[in-house]
């Protein structure tokens with residue numbers, strides 16, 4: 047038997063025989079020591095996937111050479127943490143899946159992704175989690191209104207022409223009164239947002255856009271794409287959002303915003319735009335163009351009123367589209383022409399909007415979007431495209447792809463595991479019901495899923511609650527909130543105090 051150090055050297059040499067591993071030495075320059083006295087390994091190789099497009103090749107069929115692990119530059123591996131194994135691992139961005147594969151997580155980061163046994167040699171002290179499922183990045187939701195996601199669907203009984211019309215209606219005013227009357231009451235508002243964040247987590251979302259301005263009580267759980275202060279892991283505030291519409295932006299403000307974009311101080315401008323079918327909705331787009339804001343940083347949420355020639359201009363400008371089809375269909379009876387947008391080469395992500403008009407969560411919206419797009423624009427999107435539209439593409443649009451959105455070494459260990467996947471792992475993701483969610487890791491912390499996978503790890507947050515999910519039992523775990531302990535039941539109880547029927551259930555077991 048070789049001594050441990052020799053064994054590890056052998057592993058590194060063997061690893062050097064496949065590509066992506068640069069082998070300048072077998073010990074870390076920093077001389078870091080493992081508890082057993084062995085030096086850490088530093089893996090040096092810059093490996094990134096090709097840029098994502100909406101028309102990625104269908105990588106559901108694994109090419110024979112998809113066998114290399116993908117460590118990245120300058121990552122120190124201690125050998126502990128969690129080693130997740132699954133029938134399939136989906137790195138995204140057009141990279142071929144590993145079937146089967148494994149992901150090594152240490153602390154809050156991914157340190158290795160590869161086929162089975164590629165990461166294991168340097169994960170000798172890691173706890174192995176055999177998930178028997180599909181391992182993919184945690185979902186990234188680029189369009190939501192988290193504070194509203196305790197409300198049930200608004201049944202207005204009619205279709206509308208644009209957002210201005212329904213927002214000004216008596217029916218909407220009545221529907222939203224419980225929100226309006228209680229959103230200035232701190233405990234009530236905290237519970238509203240907490241319910242929305244719990245909903246995101248337990249449905250596989252690990253980064254979400256659309257959380258209100260920061261408050262301590264919900265600086266917690268899933269990452270808020272637009273909030274900073276170190277909470278997300280990304281510390282520079284480079285996103286601007288505009289939910290009220292382009293009519294709130296005057297010429298001088300637009301020029302200031304453009305200057306910030308040119309300087310690199312604003313990397314994503316998330317704007318609700320052209321939502322609906324009317325000339326008034328379309329005029330929002332022409333105003334955006336007039337202001338000079340059709341730019342690469344601009345992420346158009348909806349764009350329902352845009353025409354095919356407009357999408358050519360959007361593509362040339364490098365602007366993006368967030369598609370929320372279920373909300374569009376409920377409110378307007380029609381949706382964004384993403385077939386034309388894709389043909390023009392526009393970046394498109396999928397997000398659910400909010401519970402009052404959209405599907406209740408990203409996975410349910412993904413399934414809705416695929417069904418609609420396959421019918422209206424058959425052959426436009428592959429299953430791999432669809433999964434990219436709720437992960438890597440959404441992260442790119444919001445310029446947070448250096449941190450989340452793919453399974454790449456160095457990124458946050460925000461990971462989702464769903465059941466199945468032996469045949470087409472992307473289809474397994476699209477088909478996943480709430481009861482198919484086996485595990486969610488948030489920054490390396492097992493935070494939701496099967497008790498057998500979540501509980502008992504050093505990295506599992508301390509407050510765990512059992513949770514029935516569409517006929518199965520799961521457990522959800524989190525850190526104490528900065529403002530004190532909460533449980534799913536205590537959050538629901540606060541909401542019941544001003545909304546007797548109680549919050550919209552966390553899981554959609556029907557759709």
Ligand SMILES: [Zn+2]
Nearest residue numbers: 190191318399
């Ligand atoms: Zn919206």
